[in-house]
Amino acid sequence: MKGTSGFQEVRSSTSRSPAYRLLQEQQHQFGTSSWHFLHTHDLIARSTGISTKHETVPDTVFMPQTSAQSKKRFLTLFSCSYLLFFVVVASVFTCIGGGVLFAADDCTSTSGLLDIKPVPQLEDIWCFVASANAVINHLGVSDPQSTSNPQAPYAQCRLYNIAKTPGIDCCSVTHPTGIAQCKQLGWPDDVFDNLTPKISYTPGGARSWDQVKAQICPAVGHGQPFIYAALPYQGIPHTYTAKGFNQNGPNGQHVLYVDSHGSLGSNPIGGSIVDYDCYYQGTCPNAFYSHVGDYYDIRPPVSIDTTPPAVPLGPFIR
């Protein structure tokens, strides 16, 4: 196991807890310094006349407070305490109830699975289209050009046309990848960026276990699948759609529920559960893949594009 910072997070039970996550997320509100504790002491001292300040805190830190300031600080403190109380109660419920809070989304603190139908890739190198297709279907984005049904999902050839603008209609070809224009390599962002309106995403490295949970579990965070790419030895990258997680594997092994978009002819290979280390390390010791990167925080299109400019995954081949 590679001793990367992301994976180390997984090993910390504290960092796994929803309370920790929420505290992390609310850190900008709480602040990282101890200023609010000083004010607690101040408030206690003012109301009781007894100083409870820690001896190591220099008295010079104490600032005379006006009544309005104290009231404001009291309200801030009260709201923070209330939030903290909520977090603690939520954590207890989650632990005791075996995921009561997440039950509606088939999501507990240790496992979760989004209801996403497997999408086999229909042509040899159209894995990037298949991954984008799986996510787009889940987001409920339909093809506006479909004349038969306005709610019709996008066909893979349509998404390929949008992504690569091949100069010909790859939907009108019986065996598209027999033609060079319909056999161009691509990435899911080619699809996301060229859809109108665009679908926003963030490119980056492999997700830590907490980040995986936050991506997939609606009650914890984003609640959407994410896409990752792996590069086989001597080959071209392949993309996968991750839609679930579970830390109840043999000996506490962590796993992901993955659509590899694989097929044998017209028959899909089907669903698979993949070891988390294999995903994270990419290479999966002695195997022949390396992790290329992920597309996460994928969001449905908005009419006004407020997404930051897409940053390419990095010095990867495409």
Add this chain to the structure above:
Amino acid sequence: MQRILRTIGPLAIFFTLYPYLTVSALAEGTSEHNKLLSPPSFEVPQPPQNATDSARNGKQSFEQLTINDKNARELGFDSKTDAADGNTKLGIPLALVFVNFEMLKNYDPSTPPQALLTFAKRFIYPLVVSEKTKSSVTVLELTSPGKNTQEWKPVVWGEPGLIRPLDQVRELAGSPSTSFALWIPQLSRYFLGNINGEKFTIVPLYDEPALGFSAGIPKPATEVFRILSAEAMTLPVPRRRQQP
């Protein structure tokens, strides 16, 4: 006269024997060359006991990993309870062997096809329910620096659409101990491979009329590699992605 004979004699003998000496030297060189090119011995890997133990471990946890009935069906079972340890049996494993893609692209039919093979250090174990192959568990050998013992870990569960045709075709071939799963990740393809002595055959898992492949009908490995080599050459060459 004797002096002349003494001088010429060895020369005459040398020039008389020269062609024979040259030919035999060349022949020796060729046989050395042939030795280098002789089919490298590729023995179909057999799983050690701890690989099977690891697969059993993976099988035991399958029910727990199966979230609900719908998920169970995606993974190849009829229901979540179908995936229970008591209902499933481990089938005969298949070694996962991959093809060197660069060698495939530049395939020379005079090269022994076994030279293209590398064991991926994985075994795929079929999971059998009521005598039917439903799903699979794949185990991977982990490298432990400084340790001589092999450690195995279950790394993939499910993929029913792969294990079923593999198992079906292997049953038709009728030689489980010499069969293996042949994997060409770059072409997203799987086949059943079979090496019996010097005979190396490849069995397609599904029909591909354009390539002359019929499911379950074995073909000589040289022929399959020659056909796939042409396809490998048409694969687009990846470009480096531009720096931001």
